[in-house]
Amino acid sequence: MTDFHGGLDLTQDVISYVALGDSFTEGLNDPVPDDSGAARGRFRGWADRVAEHLADRVPEVRYANLAVRGKLIRQITAEQLPRAVELHPDLVTLCAGGNDIIRPGGDPDQVAAVFEAAVARLAGTGAAVVVFTGFDTGFQPVMRHLRGKVATYNMHVRAIADQYGCAVVDLWSMRVLQDRRAWSADRLHLSSEGHRRLALRVCEVLGVAAEGDWRQPWPEELPRDWRLARQEDLHWAREYLVPWIGRRLTGRSSGDGRAPKRPNLERLR
Template sequence: MSGFQGGLDLTQDVISYVALGDSFTEGLNDPAPEDSGASRGRFRGWADRLAEHLAERVPEVRYANLAVRGKLIRQIVGDQLPRAIELHPDLVTICAGGNDILRPGGDPDQVAAIFEAAVARLAATGATVVVFTGFDTGFQPVMRHLRGKIATYNMHLRAIADQYGCPVVDLWSMRVLQDRRAWSADRLHLSSEGHRRLTLRVCEVLGVPAEGDWRQPWPDEQPLHWRAARQEDLHWAREYLVPWIGRRLTGRSSGDGLAPKRPNLERLR
């Protein structure tokens, strides 16, 4: 099988969708609307939003989100993959390996080998398996040095997607996300608007009609004065960078002790 042909079949009466991954797929930092019925403090994110778009086109959508923040690819494959296969969904999205690449010594070749084995198992179920590349971090001063490793990993991901006939959401080419307004205060996770635009891109890849254009230019914005920008950088380093480094050094994860927000295929209301 080579290359993804066509879109998702929206003529079905029921579509089941399972999302696998880490904080990116869990939906940090996109708070769920208060009137959505979600538990307090839960995040929404692009995967929830995708399920909502599907529900506008298909009579019944059953959705599970197994993603947990901070998880490494071996944890995703060990904990989430068996459950996804057990649920036997029509659609699977998998974005994994980013946390491995961010860590010192993270080898994109080794991570890609694990990712390929996971995609092979998912594709064997007959599901449509959506693969995501990594972001281009060239615009982020702290993450810029990882650009080469991410590019290498992305080449592996594209080859894997081609081999197993997977649609690809190319985050690297989404220049619209290289605006600071696409990112939350921690500079590691998308903002609500970033998640909204990404959802539109995923819908485009899958052939799901959705209103809006993810490429729409951002409104003009006055650049920050250098003093204000410096203060923002210092605040970010104190509130987000230092704790993140501390977790890496101590082997802790932001997802320790957390369960998936939607562990079962449930009808989207």
């Protein structure tokens, strides 16, 4: 068993796992590998990978992923939390608040108050609850100004985890994810390799044996030509930053009208 209160009993024959959150937990941008093209547009992500690692160690894993891209914390608690409580899983992962923090006027204290209410309700079910700090945005030029707000929110997350006996996955300290190769082309979501490493870190926190080392150094990379780097920056701004700003200004979300990819507890494999 893990050493946090209400820890996950890995000796069970059946373990049920529900993941809550936004695009980070939905799995953008980690495409499901499928040579036939049938899985085109579907994403895997660290939570799916954690479920797969669990399935390697436990006879039966039942898994639901209720996360939907673009969701704010109040939407997550209103739309996903009741379903998670209804499913009564053994394990819950909750990562929420990031979309609120990065918005203009996002108040980490107010976001944390909503987060705490959600954690209290989940912990009350008896499930093992895992929560996440935010990334250290100091390495991202566009997000660097948010570093103080993220740090404030992280202190709240840690205090809430202590109070309710949750495990914490500390994304802030994962320096290995500060390499550009850990991120997809949009610079907002992890790459497949970033998701793989994060899944290994979550398994480490849970005490689930998994092959691989999330700390493994990245291969040495050749210096990049500054002209190419500038072209990449311009392409990123045009393809990703401008549309993102447009959605913020018009109150739209990438998750509008989108349903969870795994709304029910279904056996994995």
